Amino acid sequence: MRTFAVLPLLASVLAGCGGDDAGDGRITLNWYNFPDDSGALQQAADKCSQASGGRYRIIYNRLPRAADGQREQLVRRLAAEDTSVDIMGLDVTWAAEFAEARWIREWTGRAKQQATEGTLRVPLQTATWKDKLYAVPYNTNTQLLWYRNDLVPNPPRTWAEMLDMARDLAQQGKPHYVEIQGAQYEGLTVWFNSLINSAGGSILNEDATEPSLGPPAVRAAQIMRDLANSPAADPSLPNQMEDQNRLAMESGVAAFEINYPFVYPSMRANNPELFKNFRWAPYPRVDADRPSRPTIGGIDLAVSAYSRNPGPAFEAALCLRNRENQLRAALTGGLPPTMRGLYDEPSFIRDYPFAKTVLAALESASVRPITPAYQNVSIAVSHTLSPPAAISPESSVDTIREQIDQALESEGVIP
Known part of the structure; x- marks a missing residue:
C-alpha cells in the first residue's frame, strides 16, 4: 500500500485562516491557487461571489510562486485536516496523490456532468484517478515549436531536421541555438515524457503499476543527448528553464525554442523588431510518420475533503472555471482554456493566432504518469538525465527503470 510522508505542521501555518461565516451571513470559501499577476483570478473570485446571490464569498489566497512551494503548503494544511481550505488549484500531476490520500472529494452527479461537458479529453485525464473524477480542469498548457522565419523559412517537422538546420546555421555564423529546458527539474521530465510518448511509448504502463520505457525511452534519451552535444545546444542548457529559454530567444542568439505560449506576448513586448519574424509550428516529431505528443x-x-461547505465549494469551482472566466484568464494571463468551444471564440483567436495549433496539440497531447508516486517518478527521470550531455541512452534508461520500481514500491517518501 502507498505510504504517505506527512510533513509537520507549524501552528503559524494556520494562523489567520478565515472562518465559515463572512460576518454578514455569507459563507466564506477559501480558494488556494497559484499567484496571478494579471488580475484574472481575483476577478473570477469577485464575479462568482456576486453570482452566488449572497450565499457565499470566495477569498482568493495566493500560493507560493514555485510549484514545489505550492504543493508543500497544501500538503501541510491537508495533513492537518485544515477545515479552512475549500477549493484548491492543483498542478496536473497532483490529483492522484491527493485522491489516494483522501484529501480531495470525488466529483459525482450533476457537478461531474457540468465539469466534463465540453471539456477537452486530455486535460480531464489529469483530473482522474482510478476511473473517478477528483478535480475539474481550470486551464491547460502545451509547448509549441517557436522559430525565426528570417533564419528558417519553413519550420522543421522532426527533431533530426531541426538539428540539421541548427548545424547549417552555425556553419553560416548565424543564430542557431535550440532553446529548451535542460536543468535538473520538472521541465527535464516533461521533455523526456514528450519524446517518449511521441516515439510511441510511455514512462509507466497503462495501469501505472510498473515502468514501461523500452525502445521508445532509449530513442528519447538519444535525442536529448544528441541535441546537448550538437551546435544546437545553448552553453547554458544544463541550467536552463522556461524563462531562461524565453530570454535567450528574445536576445537574438537562438533560431528555435520549445516553450509555452507565454513567449509570444513577451516577444511582442520586449523585442518588437524580432517579433516580426517570430513564428510557431507543432512540437517536433520523433518520426516523420508519427504525430508528436507534447506533454x-x-x-x-x-474540493478539499475537510471543507465544511462542500456543496457551495463544488458550485464555486464550476463558476471559477466557467466560459467567461476561462476566456478572461486566456486573454489577460495567456492561459489556454480547457473548454473546446473557446477555441472558436473570435476574441480568443485574435489574441491567440496560434489557437488552432495549440488545440491540435492538446487533442493529441500526452500526460505525465498518473500515479500517487509521481513526485518520485519525476525525480528519478530528471536526476538521471541531468546533464543531458552526459546521458548514456541505454544505461540511463536502465537506471530510471530501477528507480521507478523503487518509487512504485514505496521504498522512498514523497519529497
Whole structure:
C-alpha cells in the first residue's frame, strides 16, 4: 500500500485562516491557487461571489510562486485536516496523490456532468484517478515549436531536421541555438515524457503499476543527448528553464525554442523588431510518420475533503472555471482554456493566432504518469538525465527503470 510522508505542521501555518461565516451571513470559501499577476483570478473570485446571490464569498489566497512551494503548503494544511481550505488549484500531476490520500472529494452527479461537458479529453485525464473524477480542469498548457522565419523559412517537422538546420546555421555564423529546458527539474521530465510518448511509448504502463520505457525511452534519451552535444545546444542548457529559454530567444542568439505560449506576448513586448519574424509550428516529431505528443500542463480545481461547505465549494469551482472566466484568464494571463468551444471564440483567436495549433496539440497531447508516486517518478527521470550531455541512452534508461520500481514500491517518501 502507498505510504504517505506527512510533513509537520507549524501552528503559524494556520494562523489567520478565515472562518465559515463572512460576518454578514455569507459563507466564506477559501480558494488556494497559484499567484496571478494579471488580475484574472481575483476577478473570477469577485464575479462568482456576486453570482452566488449572497450565499457565499470566495477569498482568493495566493500560493507560493514555485510549484514545489505550492504543493508543500497544501500538503501541510491537508495533513492537518485544515477545515479552512475549500477549493484548491492543483498542478496536473497532483490529483492522484491527493485522491489516494483522501484529501480531495470525488466529483459525482450533476457537478461531474457540468465539469466534463465540453471539456477537452486530455486535460480531464489529469483530473482522474482510478476511473473517478477528483478535480475539474481550470486551464491547460502545451509547448509549441517557436522559430525565426528570417533564419528558417519553413519550420522543421522532426527533431533530426531541426538539428540539421541548427548545424547549417552555425556553419553560416548565424543564430542557431535550440532553446529548451535542460536543468535538473520538472521541465527535464516533461521533455523526456514528450519524446517518449511521441516515439510511441510511455514512462509507466497503462495501469501505472510498473515502468514501461523500452525502445521508445532509449530513442528519447538519444535525442536529448544528441541535441546537448550538437551546435544546437545553448552553453547554458544544463541550467536552463522556461524563462531562461524565453530570454535567450528574445536576445537574438537562438533560431528555435520549445516553450509555452507565454513567449509570444513577451516577444511582442520586449523585442518588437524580432517579433516580426517570430513564428510557431507543432512540437517536433520523433518520426516523420508519427504525430508528436507534447506533454500538457495546467491547473485542476479540487474540493478539499475537510471543507465544511462542500456543496457551495463544488458550485464555486464550476463558476471559477466557467466560459467567461476561462476566456478572461486566456486573454489577460495567456492561459489556454480547457473548454473546446473557446477555441472558436473570435476574441480568443485574435489574441491567440496560434489557437488552432495549440488545440491540435492538446487533442493529441500526452500526460505525465498518473500515479500517487509521481513526485518520485519525476525525480528519478530528471536526476538521471541531468546533464543531458552526459546521458548514456541505454544505461540511463536502465537506471530510471530501477528507480521507478523503487518509487512504485514505496521504498522512498514523497519529497
